[in-house]
Each structure stands twice: as structure tokens, then as C-alpha cells.
Amino acid sequence: MKIKIKNLGIIEQAEINLKPLTVFIGENNTGKTWTAYLLAAIFGVEAYKEYLETQLDLKNEVNYPPLETAVKQLIEEGNAQLDLVNFSQEYLEKYINGVADLAASLMNEFMCSQRISFDNLDVKIELGKSANHYFAKIGNAAIESKISASKRSKKGLLNAVKESNNNRVYFYSGNESDILQKLPEKVIREFIYEVVFQTIHRSFYGYTYPFPTERTTFITLPLFNKIQKEKVFTVADANEITNDLKNETPINAVQRFIFTMLTASQKNFTEREKEIKDKPKIQKYINLAKLLEQDILKGKVDFEPSELRRELLFQTSNEMKLEMPIVSSMVKELAPLVLCLRYLVEPDEWLIIDEPEMNLHPSAQVEMIEFLAMLVQAGLNVLITTHSPYIVDHLSNLMRAAKRDDQEAIKERFYLGNIEAFISQEKVGVYLFKDRTAKNILNEEGFIDWETFSNVSDDISHIFS
Secondary structure, three states, rough: OOEEEEEEEEEEEEEEEOOOOOEEEEEEOOOOHHHHHHHHHOOOHHHHHHHHHHOOOOOOOOOOOHHHHHHHHHHOOOEEEEHHHHHHHHHHHHHHHHHHHHHHHHHHHOOOOOOOOOOOOOEEEEEEHHHHHHHHHHOOEEEEEEEEOOOOOOOOOOOEOOOOOOOOEEEEEEOOOOHHHHHHHHHHHHHHHHHHHHHHOOOOOEEEEEOOOOOOHHOOOOEEEOOOOOOOOOHHHHHHHHHHHHHHHOHHHHHHHHHHHHHHHHHOOOHHHHHHHHHHOHHHHHHHHHHHHHOOOOOOEEEOOOOOOOOEEEEEOOOOEEEEEOOOHHHHHHHHHHHHHHHHHHOOOOEEOOOOOOOHHHHHHHHHHHHHHHHOHHHHHHHHEEOOOOHHHHHHHHHHHHHOOHHHHHHHOOOOOHHOOOOOHHEEEEEEEEEEEEEOEEEEOEEEOHHHHHHHHHHHHOOOO
């Protein structure tokens, strides 16, 4: 998927081909973070909701005739169906570019700024060959949605059902036959549009988790003010907590991060285990959270009930438990990622991490890029901005290792000693932000031309030579 960007802050023009692991490098103030946040805004949950509002305004042109046909059919006949794959083949690129057209308003909210004008911002998205990947995901998606008179009602006034591997979504009324005549047409239209838009929007990334640089500050704040005593959480409770996150997230990057941490604080491991039954791959993310703790943090991060609240603590290797304000900067930096993996992420979601090397020793930075590659190999998507030559250099090593036949023999040369960190070049994109643009610096041989770092190294090595 190729993203074409014009007039984003300092960036005049850039093309980004998103890969499972995408890396932005460059000097300060070259547009790396703004570009990362632009992508997070476009592919985030709030974006499809804002676009939905524009399409429900009947004063605007009808852009999706098949949806209007479904609305009319549901009102007149009590049921309707739509082949989502056929619909996506015709309208998916139009849809995501419609969302991208809202980028200016999205960015003001996401960046939490009203002073900067994004009026000249232009974003175009070309799906190309990747479109088939999204069509397949839409075909595999399962849908079960309804509008009910009350939360206790088992039957929905309006229902939408789609089974996995069935291209068709079915809309119907679950109540008396004349209920559709009583419901406002606006409600029916909004229900159909939202079901369809949400499904195709999440075919790109199930959910996006931004990790702004402010994370090391906000992770030290109390995340949960009161313990609900004698509260027994059910599977429905766990699903409701997760759905609140993934359907009602604030668009601002920092607020979204805080909301993500609050959501993690309300879940426990038992609830997560119940989710594994539906999505077994989640177990892999729990295991990776444990690996991050053991091999990089050298301790354990988790919530523990205290007298007034659930408190986030770090347990060191010698069993000492420390509050977040007094732990090392590395623990503050990586604790949010541990919690996200343990309690929240699902396959094909997107982690957008601003400077993952922040507060890390060079050896930990090398371990970190190995770990991020392992996340990608486990079915997640990762985008990072970085100033670390260690991360960029070692990423080249990981791609070279992926081409080797003796991977078991060489894995001990690597910091985490795990061949799952060896990532194929096809899954990686590296972009240098410079001279008001961004260019691909990963060549066909897997070499990364990271002049932004080497020039500085050359300069300082020759000061007294």
C-alpha cells in the first residue's frame, strides 16, 4: 500500500510504501513523527466514524449506491444482504481515500493543535497488489452486530450477521414485522453504513496503538482510582472493556495512549485467557510480553491491588517491588508495551512507536529491534521513528540472517538468540526523512544507506585528526 503525501508541515512531497515493519529515520524536525501520526489518524478508529458522518448527510452525493439499495431493501422487505468482497473490490480504494481526504481535520485533533493549519495537506492512497490481501481479510471477517431496545434484550431491532469465509453480510429485523416502519430511516441507514465501513476499515489494521514520547511520563500516573470490591468479571465484561477501547477511543495521540493504559488496568490475565479461545495467536503476544520482561527489563511489570487502587509495579529480579515513579527510565519506556501485549493486542493490529530507543542503553536498543522484528513475525504490524544507528545497523543484520540456511547455528550471535527475529527484507521498509521529503533507503541487496548517522560519526572522528 503506497501513501502519497503533500504539504505535511516541513514535508513538501513523500511516498511511503507501508510494510509490516516500517522504519522512519532522519534528523530532528524532518517530519518523521508528523507522518507517523498522520498514518495513525487515517487508519485509526475515529477516522471511519468521521467519514461515516459525511456519508450520512443526505445533502451530499450518494457515493455508495449498493448501501442505499440495502437500506431500501431492509425497509421494504425486512431483510437485505450485501456481498462485502464484491463491494470492496469496487469501493475499497475510494473509501480509504475518502477517509484520507479528512486528514486535515483529523491531524488538528490528533496533534492536539489548533494553531497549525493543515488546509493544504493532500493524501492519496494506492492499494495496488495489496488490495487482494484486504479483500481476503474482509471475506474472512465475522460480523455480529445489533441495535437493541435494551442491553438485556437478546433480539435486536436491527441485526447484521456475517460468518467467516462467507462474503455476504445479512441485515434483518429480529422483532415484529412492522418495527422497520417505526424506526427512522436515518437509524437504519446509519446501522448499515457503520457495519460496512467498520469492517472494511479494520481490514487495513484491526486497531492502531500509538506510543508517543510522552509515554514515560504518563505511565507513572495512577491508572485506576478505585477497586471495585467483590466485582466478578465475566467474558462479557472483558469483551465490553476491549470494545470500549477499540470503538470509542479518543483521537488525540496522548489521550489514546492514556486510554489504552486505563483499559489495560481494568483487565486481568484470566479474562485474557478467555480471549485466547477465540484467537489462539494472542497466547504468542502474552509470551512475547514475558520475553520482553525477562530478557530486556530483567523483571516483571504488572498491576497489583493496593488499598485504594490497582497499582502498576515493577518487580525486580531480587523480588523487590517498585512503584513506577521510582523505576529506571528503561522500565518506564517499555512497561506500556508489556501491558499492551499482555492484555490488549490482537493479530494484525498496528503499533506505532515514536523513538523506541528512548532511554535505552545501546545493547538494549539492539535487543529492542530484535524484539520488534519478532512482533512482526508473530502477526503484528510495527512502525517506528528512530535516531538510533544501532537499531538501523542491526536491522540489516536481521535481514541478512533471514537469508541464511544456517539460522540455528548463527542465532547465538544475536542478543536475544531467537531465530524469530530474523525478518525477510520483503517485510521491511526504511525511509530517510531529509530535504522536505522521504526516500526509501533500503536497496535490493538489503543494505540501508543511513547517511544521517554516518556523516555525524565521520565528523566527530576527524575533529582532532
